[in-house]
Amino acid sequence: MRQIGLNSNEIMKEIRDIRKADIQWPFVFNSICSEPLHIGVEAFIKGLDTNLGDNRIFKGTAKVESKVIELLKEVFHGPDMVGNIVSGGTEANFLALQVAKKMRPEVEKPEILFTETTHYSVLKAIEFMGLKYKIVETDENFSMDISDLIHKIGKDTIAIVVNAGSSELGCIDPIEQIAEIARENKIYLHVDAATGGFIIPFAKKLGYSLPEFDFSIDGVSSITVDPHKYGLAPIPAGGILFKNKDIQNYLTFNSYFYGTQAHTTLSGTRGGASVLAVYAILEYLGMEGFIQITKKNYESTEYLIERLEQLGYTLVCTPQLNIVTFYVDNAHNLMNQLETKGFIVSVSRRFKNALRIVINNHLNIDLIDKFVEMLITIDVK
């Protein structure tokens, strides 16, 4: 570290230069996260010194977290829903599996079932928590295969994790059918809607026919839904929602100080800035604002698909959300070439011969045109 500190102007100039090396949003075609809404950033800044690990100090901000959950009750059809704004989808998935594990102390080798399309945060949680798992097969739509699920359920199965939708393809599992099976077998059902949580409810209002995924389904115990993805909040802002307080209570950890509230999250010290940002965005956009953003994202997605199909590309699957994956020759090489031209796309390890494009709020039809023109230049068919 330097002996004598620099002046703030110099430091801020360096910070601005550093940020110039980051890819600018109009070129980001692979991200489930997006440029946060300005109102969210403003609210975030107002909360930089807050810590929801100590609600005795930050009484005002703590109340806002309850308000956020209250606002989301209607969106996710959970009248008795409780939850927290956490660091992201990974923490939310950890918390859900921890509840599932604590609910079944009698099971010696607890096992979790999910498909290969499930986000790797679930595998992280399993490894950290010493759990076992089995992969359930997917059907032709890359959704959980019901007959294989029934086949794989055993006496040690404590939880099923389903996608709404998957991070690679945006596929939604048949959650209603799975919930029925989970209920019959008394198995905890967690929905990972980190990606789809801020899309599906609004897309349904626009008339898109998408499967049910939330607490309206009897048997769903918890949902991961991330404001820092399609909720357009600044990072970090994940969300864990439980159907009711009795379920969340399995997570309760007492602090060792009198008067400090019991914790239900992984982090102790927890920034309230995220909570203020999420609240500001929910209030600012309202249902109608989210519906309009979702409409634009679907129109852009449909436009991209149309252009790709005109060029002769074939989709890996018909997207349910705003993720488009299409087959190409030598995907890795194409991804690298696009990157040298400034465009970021992804190639998944499972679909090695396909490019994956994520449409989010920072993209529009003009930017899609620019991207497609570049694709044509590089990948002449």
Ligand code: 0PR
């Ligand atoms: N569950 C699902 C369905 C997800 O899509 C993700 C992240 C998670 C859980 C984990 O959430 P956190 O990353 O908030 O802990 N999905 C993205 C992905 O892996 C994360 C991401 C976002 C990656 C933007 C790259 C990027 O530029 O695809």
